[in-house]
Amino acid sequence: MKLCIDIEKRLGDFSLKLKTEISGERVGIFGASGSGKSTLVHLIAGLIKPYAGEIYLDDTCLFSSRKKIDLSPEKRRISIVFQQATLFPHLGVKSNLLYGYKRCRPSERRIRPEAIIEVLNLGHLVGRGVGKLSGGEKQRVALGRAVLANPRLLVMDEPLSALDDSLRYQIIPYLRSVSAEFGIPCLFISHSLTEMQLMTERVLVVRDGRLAGISTPDELARTGMATNPRGYLNLLRLDGATQKDGLFHYPWGNGHLIISEGRTGEESLFELSSRDIILFKQHPEAISARNLLECRVAELFDSDGRKGVVLESGGKTLVAEIVRSAAEELGIAPGTMLFAAIKASAFRRVS
């Protein structure tokens, strides 16, 4: 997908003026509350109209004030999944799912409803009404309905922010797999950096209605490391745990990670703050932390007076954070071998 935007819009005191070009299959729009993310996607989807400018999706002109083109939302074929799943309350799960599908020309129906029902794990819900569905189930039905409308682009406008933490991370694999399995490019809006890291490959950053830059989620996490209260959040997908003395041992890099709140038999996603990793130049004699990993410094980066240290072991990486003076005292440079100590309780299991 390639999106070219050059638009201006004013809403009350707020003005949006943005010119950019971004490509990718999973693109993020990231910015603080009120920065203009929803306004931007409403303009792209044709729900509101710019004063002036142009919007192109691949080779299709969606809007051009110069050429007097303004495609209707239906002709743009952009499906939006909103923060709160807006299902039709008088229709059951199946009719909600098929709502847009039935309105597509048969020749345009690319995706089989059965395939979506399977990918989104909705089989046990198709005979039900929507009134008693949980928040996560409603969001999966809304997602299925959006995909079955055969969109050219799927917009997800903070689809996870109404869900609690555990549900949020359960839904992310579904969001990723619909986009990947059915080849539908998606535009994912959020102000959560973790969601950006899990969902997108490139990110358009918006600040006060203006373009603040185009970045990758990892670059964003690195830049924000010093100012983010939780530093750089390492996201680790781990599997194959064995349990010993009430702790979970996961294979990682050249060794193991020992984690308090793990589980056996299933993959889990863990967060680990860069601030929970302590670095030693030499092997410490005795420490209480359960993890002591020998790692090579792959890279160093700056973030507002602090140093990010990218540690590598057996092809896996972790980012640790130290103050600049500590980096100088320890003589840390790419290639240096270090010991990283991490408490087993520092890992937070999010799914």
Ligand SMILES: Nc1ncnc2c1ncn2[C@@H]1O[C@H](COP(=O)(O)OP(=O)(O)OP(=O)(O)O)[C@@H](O)[C@H]1O
């Ligand atoms: N119809 C409107 N009339 C006047 N101001 C509006 C209107 N719609 C939005 N705004 C203002 O435009 C600004 C951007 O709103 P928008 O919803 O695009 O932000 P956002 O980045 O999506 O925020 P959030 O993350 O909180 O959803 C806000 O200051 C909002 O109050």
